[in-house]
Amino acid sequence: MSSEIEHRPYVLPAVIEPLVRRHAGDAAFYWAQHDSSAHSCRLDLARLLHFDRLLQAHLDGLEVAGATGWQLAFEELARWRGPGEVFVCAYLALAAGDGERLREVWLQLQLDPERGLRGLISALAWVGTEQALPWVSHWLEASQNSALQVAALRTAALGGATLLKTAQVAFEPQCQNEDARVRAAAARLGARLPRRLAQPVLLKLLEDVDPVVRAEAAIALGGQEAAAPPVLWQVCAEWIGRCAELDGWDRFQAERRLARWLRHLGGQLPPGHVALPRLLEQLPPRLGLLLALHHADPAHLPWVAAQMTAPETSRLAGWVWSALSGVQLEPAGLTLPPRLPDEETEQPVSLAVEDQDAGLPEPDPAAVQAWMAMHQASLPTWAPGLLGRALTPDILQQMLTGAPQALRWIAARRLGRPFFNNRAPALRQFALLHKLSASAGASS
Template structure:
């Protein structure tokens, strides 16, 4: 039995659930969210989903109508209710909308990721066995986000040269996320594939499985071309290769002014305190200051906001979209949520503490990179830092799946409790 629904309240639940999911979708990739804050946001999403569940058919009807918008948040909300209803027709309706755009598909995959794995087995099996390549892609993505091995079907798609590119690329990525070491030689067979996504995800996964030779060479090509389509090339390269091998790559980036941001981010990925004085110098350039501050924190562990190392936003500095109609730049400011560092304060901080650091060694948040430090950062760090720690840990432990830092916060916290 469902409680009598009050239409405008149910409509508010639907709108808020979709909007808050949009916020959490940004939060999982944001530099200023910790796991505790992500969990609070997830709890807010869940509260509105509960309102929709209680409303019963009225809740579904409103979510179904909102699907016409075609946005990822609305797809997530409707997708979750469809999954919980175990009604194939409802899920098919959501999938038909999600198939129209990459962003909308993310909403549906997120609905699978939100749902407990024990409630998904039959639904995912039907998707994996579907004749629709998009349904198979969603089914495989559901397995990947829950780090559940789909078995031989993954082998088949990795080896199938006729499989749709989107599906095969997802299969290759899944091999690395799940640490399917038995498929490492199949990955190498893809290093010279014509499709760039196939080459990239094959090399990316191969590095996670322990290949530190030809797989890294494939990723170097992606890094050198500066392809924004594959931003994962740089962190995988610089975190996987020996520290002495990273210096020539960074010097190569330094030759190109347009790659300055990659260079600054790269020094933080390497983690060598040798680069700290140079990073402090970059903080004097407004366009680079906040990113340089983040890389400084990646190495030293300094919390610029918490430790009173912030400065003022430079007067007249503008970034991201403006209100000028003639301005064609509509891209959001990627550094928006980073603090403005004060170079003088940070210089003083560094002078007082630099004796704790050894040049030529790798650090993550002020401590030498180790399994224990990575696990500490996973529990206490900001999302950018947690993503780095998850990757470092996966590279250290070739048999341990890549930790999913985008999973619902309560599930991540539960995992920590079970492994404590």
């Protein structure tokens, strides 16, 4: 017998399970980054494209892993049941055209549909019309499940002409659905439909018994319909008290909804609205800052500056102040010096800030007040205005291309049609911007 060691080539397994499981977890993580990006103070379209490429790379890795990729992604869904895990599994099922897998996703999702439904809607929007259309059509025509009807209506509201045409037939009947969640989703769809068709139905929904339905109808009608802003204002005022009574996940969801309504309310109200200062004082400060930003009236600058004194709002207030005034804090010398580490722990001094504020400069409230007193005459007075400029169509188009996501969202809503979704995949946004630019060049 030979004493020599037999050398055999090492053959890598076809699928490396730890790597595939990492794909599943990272895909859910990067989806969450994308999903939360629409109102980011720091993320722009170029950075969003970077996140999207990472997300797609992990999704591709799961697809290449075949059955193992699906199995490990589904294990993550069964464990966490979060919207990110729902998105990943729904995307894999939709991309493969596998109805059985999509049914398995639904069985998990219905255990907590309020939490995970946005993941399903996002997956339907992500894969595109060809894969989403059969399911949207089926759920609108044949499904008796309210959550699936909501998913179909919300997906159609985010989609192009084909999805809108398919869902248009269901619009009026679904606005009369006994489930308020379906009526609210139908109202969202109404914002994308021809005004002659949607307006009479939406006006009736302004009197709906459910406040969420009334709010969504008011948003869909927009500020051009005189009856809409007062209804949206009233619902927001009532919802403030509702949020205060909740805690945990329920409060998070309620405040998320209120934030959405306030963004739209800010865009609907005319400049100089006499009652707006009172509403700003009634709101939690962070939500008040959000309303002031979307109202885009520099008259709110003193109130915004006053919010810089509280640690939990200082950085966001500084950013909103810059967005309204056009004055950047750091170049103007209006920031505090970096905090020194705590001597006992050698850790940086902790600040009570939200995740979305991370990386924003910390303003110096006294310096900002002094600067405002000295430069009062040079502060912008026109409204609406952002970044120190009036919101003309040209300025809004520039913001849509190069500003942070929070300002791009405002620009998209103030530009009006064509509908522009700054939460869509970045490549799709770039393609639409190119199309809009070419169309503007051809018409000039």
